Amino acid sequence: MRKPRNRLLEAFTVAASIALALLASVASTQAVLYHYDSEKAERTAALAVAHVEAIAADSIAASHSASKGGQQCSPDDLDALRQIALQASHLSDVGRIANGRIVCTALWGKLADAVKLPKPGYQRSHFKIWRSADVPGTRYEDTNLVARGELLTVSSPSAFDDLDPERKGRILVYTKDNLYVFKDLEAREKQDLLSPYVIERHTCSNYIDACASVRLGRTAAWHLPSSSLLAIAVGSIVIGSTASIWLLRRRHRPRGLDEKLASALQKGLIAVEYQPLCNAFTGQVLGWEALSRWTTPSGEVISPEIFVPLAQIHGLGPTLARYVVQRSLSELRIRLRDRSLYVCVNVEPADVADIDFPSYVRAAVARKDISPAQLKFEVTERTDIIQPKFLKNMQAMQAEGFCFLIDDFGTGNANFSHLAKTRFDGVKIDRLFTSALGTPSPLRSVLPAIYELAKTLNLDVTVEGVESGVQLDVIRQIAPKATVQGWHLGRPQPAEMLDIQ
Incomplete structure (x- = not known):
């Protein structure tokens, strides 16, 4: 007959083994979720950079095609601009600039009142960029206007919408020097910027002056479906019980x-x-x-x-x-x-x-x-x-x-x-x-x-x-x-x- 003290020790061993197994299961599950969330953030950042690269490629291609046109804003020129806009899947409009003003576009035709362009939000030797909100008189919303010489290209407002359809994280697309933000997609739920439960990943383009940052809330193990939590609990009990039996047998067997x-x-x-x-x-x-x-x-x-x-x-x-x-x-x-x-x-x-x-x-x-x-x-x-x-x-x-x-x-x-x-x-x-x-x-x-x-x-x-x-x-x-x-x-x-x- 086993002594009460031995029984108490064995009971403690079983309980401790189950508790440790449960803790290990939760920790390993959380590690898997963290890995999944990290990969998702990295994929989203890479996809955002790919999108802005595609927009830039369409803008450059449009500039080359438009340079072959005839008289600016003529019917033939507008037809050519419309053809260019239709072929550029990441652009919503293409237009002409004269004397610092937008004079015509493929979408709106020849403007009765040319839109004056203010000081650009960002400028390099071969292009200028404005946020649509900073250009009074335009009909564009939540997008970017890019001028390459006398050609204007307007990126599609929905170009980044497929990056995170559920809007669980915040996505920033910006220049490498952080002086201009192309797109800022806020998460539906406000995030604590200093929270340890937020994953942040950055990546930059190898081809153009653009980077992307993704902040994504981590998925907690306790947010899993109840069926998954039940499976973790049952598995922990089985593993803990098995481990305790092994430990007790090992304790009583001769050492190797x-x-x-x-x-x-x-x-x-x-x-x-x-x-x-x-x-x-x-x-x-x-x-x-x-x-x-x-x-x-x-x-x-x-x-x-x-x-x-x-x-x-x-x-x-x-x-x-x-x-x-x-x-x-x-x-x-x-x-x-x-x-x-x-x-x-x-x-x-x-x-x-x-x-x-x-x-x-x-x-x-x-x-x-x-x-x-x-x-x-x-x-x-x-x-x-x-x-x-x-x-x-x-x-x-x-x-x-x-x-x-x-x-x-x-x-x-x-x-x-x-x-x-x-x-x-x-x-x-x-x-x-x-x-x-x-x-x-x-x-x-x-x-x-x-x-x-x-x-x-x-x-x-x-x-x-x-x-x-x-x-x-x-x-x-x-x-x-x-x-x-x-x-x-x-x-x-x-x-x-x-x-x-």
Whole structure:
């Protein structure tokens, strides 16, 4: 029988899950509505600019056509003007100007009393514009009059009416310098100009001196139809209930290995041991490779071959890499006061490609007063190493003094063409080829070939897996400048047990 306290906790979990699901549903619905409203405002602004471009195109075309006419305001000229007006879908009238007055138009014919044009509302070298309301004596309303030389064009008053038939927003069409407004369509309902619930979008023409601004009220989720609100509520209950069941089951089930690894990293329970890297002839320790080790609280030893790939699969790779960097620099800090010594840390390309990795490493060496050249990275070849983000971060770190080697070279994806392209600082030859030395295996010739090619490319070479004196003697002959590593030279040990030969 469950305790009352557990029942209360489970009830709270269910209620909280439903409440969060409802909140998330409303928030996501509002986000969708905002996206829809934003797109609508952008489309309307673009359409308004397209309309004013079409009006300008009709006006320019009318000016060119009218220049071919005969005597101004003659019957033939008026017929020509009417033909021009009929062909221009965005113009309501076309007329003639003489001595600053409108003397005839296609719509009204020859005017008995010519209409004097006042100072234009906007003027450029090739055209003048007036609002119809600013020209006394005209019969035009809510439109613009444009003069191009002696030709007058009048834009259609309804040219912008289809932009927002419901008039939910305000549309302004104006010149780029904001000195003249071609059209101002007010919303039917007054908008608060400072309201966060209003979307404003602007766009300008690439061809003419015109821009458009659209202010549109945002659609609130609670303004949706009741059927939609009911669907959101029911969906939230279903999702919240399902989530609460999953959480309760997860709470009572045993934790997976990936969760235990995440917890171990958080609590600092991953140990690091250090295997010496030595001079092949003298045996002098040049540095160490940092190797992570994991023993669970129950005493179970988890092999790195298991938990390192597991970390990559579950997104813990960068965390593990940073953990080993921080711990190795802390534990070897005193030994690394000797600037000739260094430590190598194993990383994956994805770890280095992480956007914050360079800054993290830079800060880590600065805190411990360690030179960047004393921290080297052995890049594992599980995936293709030619990745733009990885290469960018690696090259930036190399410029600061950090070194990069390809680990287990010869058995992964990398090859010498990669080395030539990516400019690694060195390679570590896989133990598979070391074990073939001194044997009749056909692989015995691979290590010397890799060594010679690496030296041609001016790369440092480390040979791992040296397990016997015979192998070491062969390496001294075929790879005299190589750094060596293996149980014959020293096994991995905790930092406090290291001896510098």
